[in-house]
Amino acid sequence: METANQTISDFFLLGLSDDPAMQPLIFSLFLSIYLITILGNLLIIQAVSCNSNLHVPMYFFLSNLSFNDICLITTTIPKMLVNIQTQDQSISYTGCLSQVCFVLIFGSVENCLLAVMAYDRYVAICHPLKYIVIMNQHFCVIMVLLSLFISIVHALLHTLMVLSMSFCTDVEIPHFFCELAQLIKLACSDTFINNLLVYTLSTLFAGVPLFGIILSYIHIVSSVLRISSLGGKYKAFSTCASHLSVVSLFYGTGFGVYISSALIDSPKKTAVASVMYSVVTQLMNPFIYSLKNKDMKKAFRKFIGVLKFPV
Template identity: 75%
Template sequence: MATTNHTAVSEFLLLGLTEDPALQPLIFSLFLSMYLVTILGNLLIILAVSNDSHLHTPMYFFLSNLSFHDICLISSTIPKMPVNILRQDQSITYAGCLSQICFVLIFGGLENCLLAVMAYDRYVAICHPLTYTVIMNPHLRVLLVLLSLLVSVVHALLHTRMVLWLSFCSDVEIPHFFCELAQVIKVACSDTLINNVLVYLVAGLFTGVPLCGIIFSYVNIVSSVLRMPSSEGKQKAFSTCGSHLSVVSLFYGTGFGVYISSEGTDSPRKTAVTSVMYSVVTQMLNPFIYSLRNRDMKEALRKITSFL
């Protein structure tokens, strides 16, 4: 049976974070600055890893991929809002909204999977150091990234396909600064039971499996480190995991925080404000976390900036 598009609208209205005209210039400047800082920070991470031979290791290979996907994720959410503020036009086309949903799910899912892959990399490095380079060979690295991409694309296309079946009435207003899946489902005129069940079911599975993998990896890492006789070895092992643990805590902490706050408030606008944490702030802070807590990365970044 052929699928049909049941929507009756050609565009949506993104209401943004506030309706106060006096705050629009401040929001424009703030989000544009955060976007530029995020792009610059993650590009520097990618350049540092690619130009420094000492960083051509599995850990930094995955880190550079994470930085690239952070750039893609924040580029899927922020640019539309400053443009709308400049044009004083809150509209986004139906196709543009669906594309935004799809790309946010793809790159958000990729970050979720890559954090689990990076935890596995640290597990192999600390628990199986003698066979680390054999296990984490270039073929496996590429395979893990491609597998993460495949899973994320399937996850995103599944939700986007389900949104295509929803009907929307005229003058659809989304109380957000981008087309977030949950908010788009809420403004649909047709029955959304299947969509909501699918969101909770797939999100629980898609988030739960990588998170369980991260927890499993770090339980084994801690157990292995505690058996080390040397205190210097313990400190070195924990230091290599510190940055990753900070990023994992920030990513999942802000995500769960937004979910809990959205369940505890009836104001979609407050939910949009809190969602800035996981959709913008996390991607902006990741380069700082990895560069400030890592001696090799700081040295590589110093070499890069000396040429600029």
């Protein structure tokens, strides 16, 4: 057993591949993904802010989701790109803990926002006459702030527990960012409380929003099926298509990574699988909303038209 070291100054991120020939390809690929993700989500925010027709709760939450996606991917990818470019895999102890904390915050905010957006669709379809009253501006702002507050509490609990752990001299993380589960595996001290906290809080902070989303869509489907008009059913379902696609992508990739890590005893393959929920989801969200949502398509065309022919 290697001796514990309470004064660890650096961790080492091993990345997605240890093949030097693969590094330029990985750098180019992830730089492209990062830039496309930033541009796509900024376009959504700009299109919503510039179009008065989109100043409604659904697109207010979408703008916050896009901003959160920018923050989440910025927490992980830039450091990875810098490490590849400088051929230096190190990340400071403080930087690693900060990365853990921010990934947990923005991941939890995304989780909460998807649940709030599901509730928004539930009210719009099941209680259309009360929609303006229930989903008022004050309520929407409170929901976003509450999501942020809950996520910060969640992240701080885990981060403070990591601070209490001691680490061995082997501080190599087989990942492209500091993931909580990987840090716990590196600890030399007893991690029973940490693992218990991970399972408990994950069940609470991921399970409750997911249950809310499922419950909302059960009521939505029930209400839509009672609509006699086929056109009315299509219109009702079409308003949920984008959100349902994003929810499926977010939770599908998350559960996929969890299952793969349980079945595949390979840290490298688990790290590659983690790209799905930590990178691909943020990349695809703008495409899903721009391709599946007619209002967003109109807003994009109007915004691009303004850029081409400024007044």
